[in-house]
Amino acid sequence: MAASAVPGELGLSIVGLGTQYPPHALETKSALSTLSKRFYPDSPAMQKILAINRYTGIDQRSSIGTPDHPIVNQAAAPTIAELHQTFMSDGVPMAVSAARKALAEARVEPAQVTHMVSTTCTDSANPGYDHYVAKDLGLSSGVEKVLLHGVGCSGGLAALRTAANLCLGHAMRGRPARILVVALEVSTTMVRSEMDSINALQETRIGVALFSDCGSAVVLSNGVGEQAEPVYELLGWENCVIPDTEDDLGFDVDPVGWKVVLTPRVPKLTQAVLEPAYTALMSNLPSLPAGYRLPADFDWAMHPGGATILTGAEKAMAITPEHMRASYDTYINHGNSSSATVFSVLDRLRSKEMDALAPAGRVRDYIVGCAFGPGITVEMCMLKRNLAVASRISGLQTPPETESEASGPSEDGGDDRGSRLEAVESDAFISEALEGVELD
Numbered sequence: 001m002a003a004s005a006v007p008g009e010l011g012l013s014i015v016g017l018g019t020q021y022p023p024h025a026l027e028t029k030s031a032l033s034t035l036s037k038r039f040y041p042d043s044p045a046m047q048k049i050l051a052i053n054r055y056t057g058i059d060q061r062s063s064i065g066t067p068d069h070p071i072v073n074q075a076a077a078p079t080i081a082e083l084h085q086t087f088m089s090d091g092v093p094m095a096v097s098a099a100r101k102a103l104a105e106a107r108v109e110p111a112q113v114t115h116m117v118s119t120t121c122t123d124s125a126n127p128g129y130d131h132y133v134a135k136d137l138g139l140s141s142g143v144e145k146v147l148l149h150g151v152g153c154s155g156g157l158a159a160l161r162t163a164a165n166l167c168l169g170h171a172m173r174g175r176p177a178r179i180l181v182v183a184l185e186v187s188t189t190m191v192r193s194e195m196d197s198i199n200a201l202q203e204t205r206i207g208v209a210l211f212s213d214c215g216s217a218v219v220l221s222n223g224v225g226e227q228a229e230p231v232y233e234l235l236g237w238e239n240c241v242i243p244d245t246e247d248d249l250g251f252d253v254d255p256v257g258w259k260v261v262l263t264p265r266v267p268k269l270t271q272a273v274l275e276p277a278y279t280a281l282m283s284n285l286p287s288l289p290a291g292y293r294l295p296a297d298f299d300w301a302m303h304p305g306g307a308t309i310l311t312g313a314e315k316a317m318a319i320t321p322e323h324m325r326a327s328y329d330t331y332i333n334h335g336n337s338s339s340a341t342v343f344s345v346l347d348r349l350r351s352k353e354m355d356a357l358a359p360a361g362r363v364r365d366y367i368v369g370c371a372f373g374p375g376i377t378v379e380m381c382m383l384k385r386n387l388a389v390a391s392r393i394s395g396l397q398t399p400p401e402t403e404s405e406a407s408g409p410s411e412d413g414g415d416d417r418g419s420r421l422e423a424v425e426s427d428a429f430i431s432e433a434l435e436g437v438e439l440d
Contacts, residue, residue, distance in 0.1 A: 009286055011223040012167050013230030014383075016108065018101025019344040020094040020215045021334060025060040026067070026188065028053060032195075032209065034067040040195060045202040053209035057307040061212035061335035063188040064090040077192035077256040087123040087186045088132065094215030095129065095184040096136045103137070106219035107228045108178050110138040113219075114170065115179040117163045119148040119155035119339045121251050122185045122258065133182060152251050153303055154373025155339025156183045157381060160220065161237050167222035176225035181218045183340040187211035193256040207260030210306055214337035216344050230386050232346065232367070237381040238281040242273050245376040261374075270305075270372050271312035277380050278317065278368065285382055292366050299364040300324045301345045301383075303371035304331035313370075322359040329354065342371050350385065363387065 032053050036046055064086065065071065071078050071086055078086075095118075103110065116139065118130035128147040144166075151158045163179040170177035194208040220234070221227045248269060250261035278295060291297055295317035302313055304327045314320060321328055326349035330341060337344065346369065348354060355363050369381045 010164070010168065010234065010236070011171060012164055012234040013221050013223065013227075014218045014232040014234065014346075015221045015228045015230055016102040016104070016106030016219040017231060017343060017347045018098040018103075018105070018217045019340075019347045020097040020101070021062040021344075022064040022090065022094060022213050024063045024066050026063045026212075027060050028056065028058050028209075031061070031067050032191070035072060035191060035195060038073075039192070040199045043199060043202060045198050045204060046195075048204055049198055049206065049208060052204075052206055056209050057332060058210070058335045059332050061188065061210075062214060062337065064186055064213050065188070071189050072192050074192075077196050078189065080253075080255060080257055083186075083189055083257050084123055084125060086189050088129065091123070091184050091186040091213070091215065092129055092132050092136070094213070095133045095182050095217070096215075098215040098217040099133060099137055099180055099182055102217040102219045103180065105228070105231070106178070106221070108219055111140055112178050113137075113139050113143055113180050114175075114177050115144045115146070115163065115166050116182065117146045117148070117159045117166070117179060118182040118184070119151060119159045120184050121149065121152045121155060121338055122187055122190075124149060124253075129184060130182065133184075137180075139180075150374065151339070151377065152249070152373040153305055153336070153338045153341070154371040154377050154379045156181075156216070156303070156342040157237070157369055157371045157379035158239070158373070158377075159183060159339070160218065160234070160381065161239060161379065163220045164234055164237065167220055171222040171224055174224065177220075177222040178227075179220045181220060181343075182215070183217070183343060184215045185211075185338040185340045186213045187338060188213050190257040193254065194260065196256070197259065205260060205262075206306075207262055210336045211260075212335035212337045214334065214340035214344060216337075216340040216347070218343055218346075229389055231350065231389050232386065233384040235382040235384055236281060236285045237379070238277055238284070239380075240273075240277060240280070240378050242269055242376045242378065245269055246374070249372070249376045250374045266372075266376070267306070267308040267312050269376055270309055270378075271316045273376075273378055274313060274316045274370070277370075277378050281368070281380050281382060288366065295319050295368070296323065296359075297364070297366075298323070299349065299358070299367045299385075300327065301342060301349055301367055301369040302327040303336075303342045303345070304328065305336055305372060307331070309372070320359055322357055325349075325357045326354050342369060346383075350389075
């Protein structure tokens with residue numbers, strides 16, 4: 001197969017995806033309150049966070065451990081060295097598993113991987129975690145590696161954009177590129193650090209109620225040489241920074257890990273930038289078929305940074321929860337896993353369960369991917385889904401059942417397990433719940 005020779009077409013495609021969540025789920029109704037009662041005195045700020053936690057719209061957050069895990073039950077919050085050790089022991093295997101799934105679907109052998117682009121915002125070391133993932137996968141010692149840092153929740157799409165430019169460079173030289181893109185985040189181990197700040201400073205730090213753990217991966221091909229049938233074609237992308245917003249969204253290094261920076265301005269800032277970013281993206285794409293012009297003409301793979309990010313996108317772009325069904329589904333069932341989330345959303349979007357929830361019953365061929373990161377940085381891309389490729393996913397991407405998530409009926413006698421996606425048919429479940437809760 002040769003790279004595309006059609007003017008404006010890039011010949012880039014995602015030929016494999018993989019997602020790996022950890023084996024535990026932190027239940028919204030109990031996880032934070034357990035640690036609060038165990039280690040902190042009652043205070044207005046802690047009560048405010050516990051109230052917000054109940055109304056995030058998240059049912060459970062995927063985690064490498066339960067509230068009884070030793071790393072969150074020490075006398076003091078774990079040090080950055082202890083967090084790194086857990087990232088390597090519990091996080092790297094997730095990245096390896098996700099990468100193996102993506103490579104298997106792409107029918108790419110480890111020796112065929114030409115580049116590896118990785119990202120994380122929850123660890124920092126030299127060599128980076130990508131070195132150990134590559135080693136476990138058996139990638140060639142000559143594979144070209146790039147590790148992105150400082151890009152936070154936008155890291156998945158930033159890594160994809162970086163891989164796309166590397167692909168195009170190889171295409172210009174007539175050489176095949178099969179790039180493994182990996183995102184890995186272990187956020188839940190920093191809960192004690194965040195709760196320490198809430199207690200000591202009496203600050204409203206809502207990140208503690210949102211973040212989760214995940215490893216995800218995709219394989220990007222430039223179409224030179226034989227390749228598996230595309231799952232998604234990558235048609236183009238846009239990247240920009242909202243001026244003077246670096247103090248609004250961030251993840252600052254600290255002796256006990258990293259501290260979330262998240263101001264009340266973020267939802268309005270991100271909502272306001274969506275339309276100009278979308279317009280810029282559309283202006284740089286090859287001609288799309290008739291019927292693909294307005295935002296509501298597309299499906300959306302939006303990074304679910306929080307409930308207000310998703311509902312803000314609906315208002316700004318005149319789209320419905322069903323357009324972002326995989327984003328809501330991932331958010332409800334796993335929480336926000338930072339950079340690793342967007343690939344999980346794309347993986348979930350192609351499932352039969354999500355197809356059944358498409359707006360007006362029509363699955364779109366074209367998908368807008370979008371994520372926000374520190375800066376505030378906006379990453380947006382256009383993908384074309386290959387509907388002829390049957391999804392290998394069936395059912396929710398849920399972790400194995402744990403002691404804290406034992407099977408059995410819920411308190412009202414029903415079975416609560418499985419998707420709560422019916423809730424996204426309206427944002428009332430979020431707006432009503434947040435009514436009266438001060439977020440600033």
